[in-house]
Amino acid sequence: MPKHSLNPDKWVDKYADYLFNYAIVRVNDREIANDLVSETFLAGLNSKDNFLGKAKERTWLISILKRKIIDYYRKINSQKGQAEVRVNYKDEDNNGDWLEEQVADDFDRSAEDDMENEELRLAILECLNEINEKHAAIFKMKTIDGADTEAVCNEFNISPSNLWVIIHRARTALAACLEKKWF
């Protein structure tokens, strides 16, 4: 009997943010990242009969998204001239030493920092998927979107004291989950 099953009706609510964060650091363009997420959902829906249930739903969707990202880069690199790296300034007003300006600043974030941040980002989103769905939605709106208490209360039709109880529970569950996954 398969360990996991697919529930496409819940995909957008559960995995859209996770897949979007995975895609955007790789393509660095919001619109393209969203297109890739959409294509991933559609490919997942079309091949759901091939899902064996051995992997988690999220893992399966990520493996599809990885293929979509590879296909995207293959496509843009196959277009003649698109993959060419320009090392000159386009106009004379904007000149300088191109190579010197590209040298990494010591105080800039390193690639390791970016990788660590991405792992952390995905770990937080994984943990948010594991806690109570309503608590996670309220936590995201309050913490990630930075919405006002009043706006969150109106959106979810709850009182401010109720909001803080939910935030407390979400933060406690998230901290416990991150302790297992991150530290």
Next chain:
Amino acid sequence: MPKKKFFLFDCPRAKSCCDKSQYRESKFKEKIKFLLHIIICGQCREYTSKNSKLSKLIQKAEIKKCTEAEKEAHRKKLREASSSNKNN
């Protein structure tokens, strides 16, 4: 475990104040009471430390979210694909 009540602030209220502080929504008077409470209460001190660490991690992660319109577009595409699959 019995609830501790130091300086008119018990542990649940101190923790709630700590949560509000993460969003800069605690009042000045509450903050003073909270600070007095955590001087004596080790349990709440530990909670505060973990809570601040969590806030820093979330800030560091720079999580991006799909907007509601983007999510709705995904839902629409999925619904359309799902209904066309059923028709075929």
